[in-house]
Amino acid sequence: MRNKLSIYVVILLLMATTVGAKNVKLYNNIRIHDKTESQAVAYARKALQQDFQRKFGTSVSQESAIDIVLNIDKDWNAFDKFKIEINSGKINFIGSDELGLLHGIYTFSEDYLGIDPFVYFTDIVPQPVSSIQVKAGIVTSKPYTYKHRVFFVNDEDLIVGFQMEKLEYGFNLEFMEHFFETMLRLKMTGVIPSTLVLADEPHLKLASDMGLYIAQHHAEPVGSVPLYWPKNIPYSWSTHKEHFVKFWRDAIERQKGENVIWTLNFRGYLDGAFWHNDPNVSHDSPLAEKAKVVNEVIQTQYDLIKEITGNETPLVCGYLWSELGGMYRAGLLKYPPQTMILFSDQGYGEFPKGTWESAKKTNLGKGVYQHVSYHNRKTHLRINTIHPDILHREMDLAISHGLTDMIVLNVGNFKEKIFGVQQMVNYMNDFDSYKEKPTGDYYFDWYVNDKFDSSSPAIIQSYKDFFANQFDLGDPERKPGDEWFFFYVEQLLNMAYQKEFDDKFVKKEFPGDGQKEFQKLKDFHSKMDFILDAYAQIYRATGSKWSVSVQHTLDAKSALSGGRLNFYNVDMALPTQKMFHLTAMAADFTESLNYYLNKEYHKSQLAAYAALEHAKKANEIETKIEQNGSGKFKDWYRWDETALTYRIEEVLENYMAHVKDLKYFNLEYKNRNSKTPGIQHKYQPFFESEYQKELIYMENAK
Numbered sequence: 001m002r003n004k005l006s007i008y009v010v011i012l013l014l015m016a017t018t019v020g021a022k023n024v025k026l027y028n029n030i031r032i033h034d035k036t037e038s039q040a041v042a043y044a045r046k047a048l049q050q051d052f053q054r055k056f057g058t059s060v061s062q063e064s065a066i067d068i069v070l071n072i073d074k075d076w077n078a079f080d081k082f083k084i085e086i087n088s089g090k091i092n093f094i095g096s097d098e099l100g101l102l103h104g105i106y107t108f109s110e111d112y113l114g115i116d117p118f119v120y121f122t123d124i125v126p127q128p129v130s131s132i133q134v135k136a137g138i139v140t141s142k143p144y145t146y147k148h149r150v151f152f153v154n155d156e157d158l159i160v161g162f163q164m165e166k167l168e169y170g171f172n173l174e175f176m177e178h179f180f181e182t183m184l185r186l187k188m189t190g191v192i193p194s195t196l197v198l199a200d201e202p203h204l205k206l207a208s209d210m211g212l213y214i215a216q217h218h219a220e221p222v223g224s225v226p227l228y229w230p231k232n233i234p235y236s237w238s239t240h241k242e243h244f245v246k247f248w249r250d251a252i253e254r255q256k257g258e259n260v261i262w263t264l265n266f267r268g269y270l271d272g273a274f275w276h277n278d279p280n281v282s283h284d285s286p287l288a289e290k291a292k293v294v295n296e297v298i299q300t301q302y303d304l305i306k307e308i309t310g311n312e313t314p315l316v317c318g319y320l321w322s323e324l325g326g327m328y329r330a331g332l333l334k335y336p337p338q339t340m341i342l343f344s345d346q347g348y349g350e351f352p353k354g355t356w357e358s359a360k361k362t363n364l365g366k367g368v369y370q371h372v373s374y375h376n377r378k379t380h381l382r383i384n385t386i387h388p389d390i391l392h393r394e395m396d397l398a399i400s401h402g403l404t405d406m407i408v409l410n411v412g413n414f415k416e417k418i419f420g421v422q423q424m425v426n427y428m429n430d431f432d433s434y435k436e437k438p439t440g441d442y443y444f445d446w447y448v449n450d451k452f453d454s455s456s457p458a459i460i461q462s463y464k465d466f467f468a469n470q471f472d473l474g475d476p477e478r479k480p481g482d483e484w485f486f487f488y489v490e491q492l493l494n495m496a497y498q499k500e501f502d503d504k505f506v507k508k509e510f511p512g513d514g515q516k517e518f519q520k521l522k523d524f525h526s527k528m529d530f531i532l533d534a535y536a537q538i539y540r541a542t543g544s545k546w547s548v549s550v551q552h553t554l555d556a557k558s559a560l561s562g563g564r565l566n567f568y569n570v571d572m573a574l575p576t577q578k579m580f581h582l583t584a585m586a587a588d589f590t591e592s593l594n595y596y597l598n599k600e601y602h603k604s605q606l607a608a609y610a611a612l613e614h615a616k617k618a619n620e621i622e623t624k625i626e627q628n629g630s631g632k633f634k635d636w637y638r639w640d641e642t643a644l645t646y647r648i649e650e651v652l653e654n655y656m657a658h659v660k661d662l663k664y665f666n667l668e669y670k671n672r673n674s675k676t677p678g679i680q681h682k683y684q685p686f687f688e689s690e691y692q693k694e695l696i697y698m699e700n701a702k
Contacts, residue, residue, distance in 0.1 A: 381481025
């Protein structure tokens with residue numbers, strides 16, 4: 001597909017006016033002339049040089065050098081526009097501003113050299129050729145669907161797999177450079193590079209140096225970090241306003257002079273509702289009273305930005321995440337006239353009821369805060385849990401209601417989210433090319449064609465099945481991911497050990513459709529028996545699907561080779577295997593716990609052992625994903641505090657030890673064949689047994 005260059009240019013982002021029909025020859029011998037003196041352009045220039053090598057090999061061609069000129073037209077009064085003039089022996093890249101020029105350079109790499117924008121993560125490179133022919137002419141950029149396009153690298157993972165060996169060293173800047181480059185290749189304009197980030201941290205400065213606007217977390221207004229709030233001072237607006245003013249003033253001072261999209265917002269100390277920390281406002285306070293506090297805060301922050309930066313019309317946004325969305329839909333929040341209001345999804349791709357009616361009434365700038373994967377100890381998933389149908393439907397609604405001034409895309413742990421990120425990037429840049437599609441189901445074919453240059457039914461079906469295999473717990477559009485499995489084991493064991501049922505857990509996570517029957521039950525054991533049976537049915541049925549999908553991925557790999565095979569392995573085949581083992585683990589653990597509660601301890605131990613083996617295999621698969629290809633993603637999961645697959649193994653080992661130590665665990669000795677494999681564990685049993693003396697005879701049986 002990437003070889004059909006002129007068609008690809010039109011389909012993605014460009015409209016080309018061809019001057020004549022002359023073909024121009026491109027090869028690996030270029031001289032780049034940077035007329036900008038821009039540090040950001042210097043990074044892109046280095047990437048462009050490498051992209052020529054990716055396309056043509058590292059050997060320099062004997063053909064005459066091609067002159068590439070990089071420039072910014074200061075008289076071109078526009079945001080983020082570019083044009084590319086292609087002539088024999090010379091290519092001019094001209095941007096209306098720094099971002100426009102950067103996007104022009106990376107668009108050329110994608111559309112003419114065939115470089116996948118995710119190349120650092122996919123390792124998919126074009127087949128090398130000695131030269132290519134392209135048409136001479138002028139290519140101009142097409143308007144993007146969204147003006148400001150921002151990636152949010154969320155706090156749950158913080159790309160921690162790329163930290164240096166010691167945590168205090170912070171982020172690995174070598175990786176972050178590749179990460180920010182990937183964002184620019186995808187035509188992003190800004191980034192929230194992490195959570196808990198101070199304005200002078202090197203990875204934030206690097207993002208700015210590379211040309212990205214700095215945006216801010218919804219819970220870190222004006223770039224402040226509430227987690228670093230002064231010790232022993234209550235985080236309370238009603239009692240300590242002067243401390244907030246100084247806190248925000250310091251944050252703004254550190255960032256003035258940079259390209260910043262300032263966040264106006266007010267949440268609590270640890271990204272909760274602010275009234276959790278304020279003695280004069282409570283959960284039960286009237287909504288209007290809560291909104292009054294938020295309005296005071298927003299106006300204070302806005303006044304500080306204008307005062308400190310000297311800009312009377314700063315670029316500002318306000319997130320309607322969680323409780324703030326309810327206040328705004330009730331007409332209670334007041335933002336400055338220049339604010340871009342970001343309507344937020346609920347974490348699972350779907351927007352709250354009332355969003356679109358509220359959007360119709362909004363006279364301010366409008367945008368969205370959207371997730372491709374939500375981390376809440378239940379729904380994070382390798383690839384992602386949000387089906388393409390949901391993203392297609394919700395983005396269609398958002399764009400049709402004019403929510404296109406700004407988008408913040410929460411990409412979670414980015415490496416595993418390429419499938420969902422790519423779909424959202426398509427919509428952020430050029431939704432018109434996809435809006436006529438009736439559903440998002442088309443995207444499976446599109447993605448396989450784009451990433452694997454294939455229309456293999458087996459590969460396409462493996463992606464469809466990955467989503468079809470997910471089960472729901474009462475909400476069809478919210479699927480538990482790999483975070484769910486440790487959460488499940490932890491919660492069920494807590495209930496079993498404490499012999500106390502957690503009604504809140506079951507209310508939110510009830511399996512199947514038997515909730516009415518369940519509510520009739522009164523005692524702990526009958527409730528646990530019922531719920532475990534219901535979970536077991538789901539896990540067994542889902543496990544059967546994953547077993548088939550594993551076989552299909554093995555077959556699908558036969559259609560691929562090289563980098564594409566490697567990427568399919570980490571993007572689909574190995575995650576499918578991991579989900580099979582996690583689901584099988586949950587099924588065996590559920591069976592074990594049922595036996596445990598019914599005092600069938602021998603059966604409980606055997607099922608727990610089977611569950612533990614599946615957990616170990618899931619961890620082994622994570623290691624394979626990390627070490628796949630060149631091995632540059634080693635330790636990606638090392639500090640992963642979301643899926644916690646490694647913790648499943650630890651918890652199950654402790655659970656097995658507990659079962660083994662039970663004095664009621666009297667194993668009946670039935671097989672006296674000393675040559676039976678595995679029978680040696682009975683020589684020295686690790687449990688109290690009325691048969692222990694009888695087992696001495698085993699020594700004589702040798």
